[in-house]
Amino acid sequence: MSIDKPGILSDRKKQIFEKGVDSFELKCEKVSTAGSVSQRACAFCGSRVVLYPIVDALHLVHGAIGCAAYTWDIRGSLSSGPQLHRTSFCTDLREKEVIYGGETKLREALYILIQEHKPSAAFVYITCIAGIIGDDVTAVCKEVQKNTDIPVIPVQSEGFKGTKKDGYKAACESLMRLIGLGEGPSIPLSINILGDFNIAGEIWVIKKYFEQMGVTIVATLTGDSRVDQIKNAHRAQLNVVQCAGSMKYLGKMMQDKFNIPFVNASFFGIEDTAKSLYDVADFFNDNAIKNRTKSLISTEIALIRPLLGEIKAKCNGKNAALYVGGAFKAISLVKALRHIGIKTVLAGTQTGNAQDYEVLKNVCDNGTVIVDDSNPVELSRYLIEKDVNLFIGGVKERPLAYKLGIGFCDHNHERKICLAGFEGMVNFAKEVCASLTSPVWKFVNWRKKTHHEA
Template sequence: MTNHENFKTLDERKESIICNSKFENRNIKCDTNSVSGAVSQRACVYCGARVVLNPITDAYHIVHGPIGCASYTWDIRGSLSSGEEVYRNSFSTDLREQDIIFGGEKKLSNAIDEIVNRYNPKLIFVYATCVVGVIGDDIEAVCKRAQEKYGIEIIPVQSSGFAGNKKSGYKAGCNAILNLISRYPKHKKEFGINYLGDFNLAGEIWIIKNYLKKIGVPIITKLTGDSSFEEITKATKASLNIVQCAGSMVYLAKQLEKKYGIPYIKVSFVGIEDTINSLRNIAKQLGNKEVIDNVEKFISVQKKKFEKELSYYKKRLYGKSAAIYVGGGFKAISLIKQFKELGMKTVMVGTQTGSQDEYDLIKSLTDEGTVILDDANPTELEMFIKEKGADVLVGGVKERPLAYKLGIAFFDHNHERKHPLSGFEGAINFAKELDITVNSPVWEYVKKEGEKDVKKKFYKFEYESV
């Protein structure tokens, strides 16, 4: 924070902000709880668990708690399905005062009955919310009893909101998946991979699935985008796990390695450079000569196909600067690389849940002067966006209006994105959407700070036309 003495920030926050400089040897403070009273952009354990599990398309997701937790997560994630659509409905026990007093176990048990009697579910997840953790409902026991009664999989998810942060929620979600997998015998290994940490936002998994098909690598289980109960129970067949969203799913990959001997690699299909590296790495790990050849052929075809289109956007975006504020560190890293590919510079990078090694990598990838911050609040974001003169902010729902109010472009890299951003096609979409927002004529009408009167231009126009 050495350069920003004028900026008043909470003392507790100072260690969570660094400026990339050769003179700065301090590590960023991260992976801690938010300060009480901060306007934090972070979410809770339950939110993390929902992110991980909700995309499982044929599962019945029962949110055990008062209605809010179910309402706010009803079909907001943008994970697409090629089959079942059950997961897009909202199921809740809608706990009321008397349930809080007398306990909610009976209601939960009835809710499960009502689902089973009405439909033919194979898999039900039961999410614990804050209040359930406090009143002491034993959701494990309720799930176990119902499971014995009906002979279907009913899996408790320990996601009480206060029991950690969003990251702990990812872990709770991964534990639920492990729980499910462990209920089936270990399969014989096959040639094929599991794809972890892609939630099929805007259909991204389908792009990658298609690539893998072209290089001759079958996907056994997708976790969890466009996935299903059957698919998940086959996960132990895989000979390799590849992990896209490391923040949410590396834990699962590690557990699968430990328990079932499936090795894993981290991949990223965000941006052309990362996509190419990831495909090569997958081929290398599988050690299959044919796949290695296929990858090279595939890459050269794709590169040719997309390079021309990308160069159009590169010209339009060259020299612009970007500010990043996203959930995980891994995504931020991919974005920095992608901006580099487009000839843009990254002037601010923040994440909600980045880890120390991710921040180290961010520091090594960015230029001198780039501000790096963990668990930022809107005031800090505003301050650095202005100071660094960013042309575009990459973020999620809550950051969008902030960017717009400041009169700068915004790019949604969260679950509200409408176009897939993975692979070569995704890189084009990324550039195209950036172009749309950065070079939109609407910004001409915004008064920029320091500009005395935006109306001047229009008065001038009026005079001329008179």
């Protein structure tokens, strides 16, 4: 079957699906097409963003300085205590190490840094160059761990090993080396939160809800987390998995090894936040928790409803495009935008799977374009074709919006505003509304003009 999508690389055509028009199965979970400048980062970056928020660990990049600079302070992950995670340590591999090997440099760096910073654990990220020259990072980590008495964990995150999602998996495998090291019995009515990285303090908002419900949080993976919490994560009774793209794999591994079930969750938007809290309450099947959850949700919704109504009146009839990392976020955003009168005309993700895209298709309206692992050319094309008013994405999508004269909302890990939970929904709606109604757009009507003339 030939798919008519002029200007789109032929290998990409089945990764772009228009609801109500196309009938094929959307292709996903594949390596990026050659020639398509994917918005995805490398596998190393995938590992780095997952482990980075562990605030009392040493994060050492074993590679060229560029890998460390590229991921320095990569998330706006806040800490309620130590700030060690915010320093990007690197072995700075150069020509000499490429020829003679980098193990000596790695060993020395680990001893010096552990002595100086006294971390609770150390993660050593294996980058492209370390993988190519074949350093035995595992052996070095083992030796240093024995002599320093802290966990020293290699992260198999060679940039070339696959997609960003393979980097997520490598990070999850490294976390599994910590989980279970703590001792003690299972903790009643307790959970771990997987896949929240405490961007702009979001984990604190979510934790507050669970505390009000009477649910104990053992570990947050990895937002504002401590190594000791992670060591004890196997003592929780349920894993609540928010960022499915990065952490579902860990949820599955913990289920297999420790028999801990997991539920999928999203704390973006009213509906999904409420559903996630109810799902946890239902899991414990405890009447007191159920009652507290119901009362918490109705109080929170009553508080924000009037303001959301005012915002909806201003945004009604506008449209938006979104391109984010994981599919759960995309699904939640479509619903959250609908809540304030905005229709999603383009929805894409870097790491969605077939199941995720089925849900995304169901939640979107006819005519919405759904894209997997897109690139700037495709995104720009659909932003113009759909005459988009607002683009939601991250640091790599922002310039596309600005160049095309479109309002932009940052929903990625660099953002500084909390967008999770009920209060996050208000922040999101306010930001979207401020962008859409800014008087600046009357000065950039060239985009619309060009489009209509074309």
